Amino acid sequence: MANTMQFDLVSPEKRLASLEATQVQIPAAEGDMTAMPDHAPVIVTLRPGLLKATGVDGTVTQYAVTGGFAEINADSASVLAEFATVGDGQGTARAALEGFLEEARKRAGEAQGESKDVAEKFVADLVHLLEAME
């Protein structure tokens, strides 16, 4: 049994990470999940949150992601995030997230019915994420 897996994190604009990991914690839409080697194949959608990848040497790298999806296999985990940045990224990354939050708030204000719930959840997740980054 392999005890590492290939972890890739790509955003539309670039590939942020590609490394061997022992476990990856993913903020899935219905709650955080941790993928380890030999995980059953699954595709999940993401919510805004922190993604934690543990490298072979035990170092944990944190990334902040917004929506997207993750594809998990027995030997790999690929995360395709709409927006992703290294978690302790201050300054521009933070500003970008705050921009998202503002936009999301606006959308939540305009939305109605079921989509309002979705939009409000997105706002709440973003707020959470920003707090977690501090």
Add this chain to the structure above:
Amino acid sequence: MPSLKDLKNRIDSVKSTRKITKAMQMVAAAKLRRAQDAAESARPYAERMEAVMSGLAASVGGSDGAPRLIAGTGSDQVHMLVVMTSERGLCGGFNSTIVKAARLKIEELKAAGKTVKILTVGKKGREQLKRDYRSLFVDHVDMSEVKKVGYGNASAIAKDLMDRFDAGEFDVCTIFYNKFISVISQEPTVKQIIPATFEAPEEGAEAGALYDYEPSEEGVLADLLPRGVSTQIFTALLENAASEEGARMSAMDNATRNAGEMIDKLTIEFNRSRQAVITNELIEIISGAEAL
């Protein structure tokens, strides 16, 4: 016969033109590199996205409850054409080829009795289409302030399209852009993005593991489809940016070479007329001396 002074002036002006085109060529080369890098780094995301979506679409698409973005609205009466061109000229046939492809499609659709709507991205295409199809324009996206195409630009366009689609403004959406092949060759590409089309997975390719989907196949697909549209638009924008700089680079290379040839020709003419003037003066002096 132009005077020596005239020739001199013309040579000077062609020389300064050559300087400008040379500089533009070098700027385009630098920008091309960046645009190519950007297109390159966007590829893994787009490829993965496409792979996952086509897998999903194959399993969900056939059923009755398929999302409208795949199944379409059930009619193909109203077509939305998104024509992507550049903001600036001096890039050879770059814009004309896209516009030509768009014109062809517009005429074809019109002949078939369909309704056509046009959304333009980039000023140049708008200008060229304005004369004949002004009444078909629905919107225009101005990219002149955008220095580097970001995913945000693409998702803004995609969002606008989705809103229109949801409002029932059109049934089919097609994008027009130039696919970057090499510096001297760009291929005008016409791609239908709504309803989404996928290349059939290759026969014999690994069927892939059977994935579980969370929350559900439909849920994941509903979440992915809009992203798929943004991704396709983003890819198109990046390809277009690279093509534009490539086209500009080769156009300016040609211009520089032409200017060089012209300078050579003018210089020869200049030397000949100078020689003629000298010969004339000599004849005058000699015949003057002989007359004495």
